[in-house]
């Protein structure tokens with residue numbers, strides 16, 4: 484069965500057969516089709532796509548190295564060059580087959596090439612299925628700052644095939660799960676509670692659909708983050724700073740969802756201090772996230788560096804650092820500007836927890 488969620492300008496299909504994709508390609512006459520993969524999705528996901536769509540033979544493949552460290556302008560130039568060399572025109576289609584790195588950089592490359600060509604998202608990680616492929620935020624990192632260059636450009640369609648997740652390791656699954664937890668925390672307490680019983684060895688498609696419904700609801704109301712959409716950034720002001728720091732300093736950097744989990748604990752603390760989140764709910768959020776993720780160990784000596792990153796957050800105004808904070812589980816508000824001393828208190832709260840550490 485193919486489920487479908489409608490956004491402002493496109494549809495998200497939940498489609499294990501990829502029949503909806505076949506129909507899409509048949510009804511759109513693209514002059515050329517390009518498939519963007521990274522080395523892993525080229526190996527694991529492209530064969531699944533080719534098997535499901537044996538008629539899709541006429542395409543050019545663009546493959547980049549996997550990993551957040553490659554979501555940058557150099558790889559983007561590589562994609563633009565390939566499009567140019569292979570003769571992409573304005574009626575070409577870029578099909579992004581991969582995780583959030585591929586859907587972000589591919590979306591950005593397509594939205595800027597010849598001032599914009601069509602792209603579709605075929606997300607292959609849990610994180611990209613529940614979050615990154617939907618909503619039209621495209622982008623790349625620069626100087627270690629997350630997503631600092633980018634556009635709001637909607638894809639022509641998103642095709643979610645949960646079978647892609649079969650080759651994903653547990654760490655990646657749990658990283659994606661962090662964004663699902665975020666969806667429950669900001670929008671739907673019942674969903675947050677349901678997620679606590681989820682079996683990671685086989686994530687039910689119902690949950691993926693619920694997360695996409697929540698994300699789609701928010702971005703449909705506010706596609707370009709003038710207000711409400713900022714709630715999708717809960718956990719990200721501090722989380723992105725931690726992610727950037729880890730990318731620059733650790734031999735095995737935190738994954739996006741792992742860093743956002745740290746951010747969600749710190750920002751739940753701020754929610755308690757500034758936005759009426761009750762102590763009980765703060766403890767509930769902290770305890771649950773602690774069961775999912777080991778501790779990330781960092782001390783005061785890196786606080787200045789974390790602040791440098793936070794000063795680049797896109798929710799900031801007039802040099803004040805912006806946050807989306809929970810008012811209660813299931814409800815989040817935005818445009819909270821927080822002083823450094825309180826942010827340090829939130830980092831201290833995280834540091835004070837006795838957590839199992841990463842090995």
Ligand SMILES: NC(=O)c1ccc[n+]([C@@H]2O[C@H](COP(=O)([O-])OP(=O)(O)OC[C@H]3O[C@@H](n4cnc5c(N)ncnc54)[C@H](O)[C@@H]3O)[C@@H](O)[C@H]2O)c1
Nearest residue numbers: 523527549582583584607608610614615620647650651739
């Ligand atoms: N645009 C948005 O709204 C949005 C939302 C959330 C996150 N993001 C971005 O998404 C990125 C993180 O995405 P991610 O977690 O998918 O990371 P990722 O794209 O790096 O994928 C994780 C790893 O899994 C591999 N992989 C992908 N699919 C696979 C499969 N089916 N089987 C085996 N291996 C597979 C990839 O090659 C990579 O090594 C970050 O850059 C984050 O900033 C964007």
Ligand SMILES: O=C(O)C(=O)C[C@@H](O)[C@H](O)[C@H](O)COP(=O)(O)O
Nearest residue numbers: 614618620629630712715716719797
């Ligand atoms: O779609 C959104 O809006 C989000 O904030 C979703 C986040 O999970 C995602 O990580 C996003 O890329 C962060 O955006 P940014 O504007 O803080 O770079």
Ligand SMILES: [Zn+2]
Nearest residue numbers: 662719739743
């Ligand atoms: Zn995120």
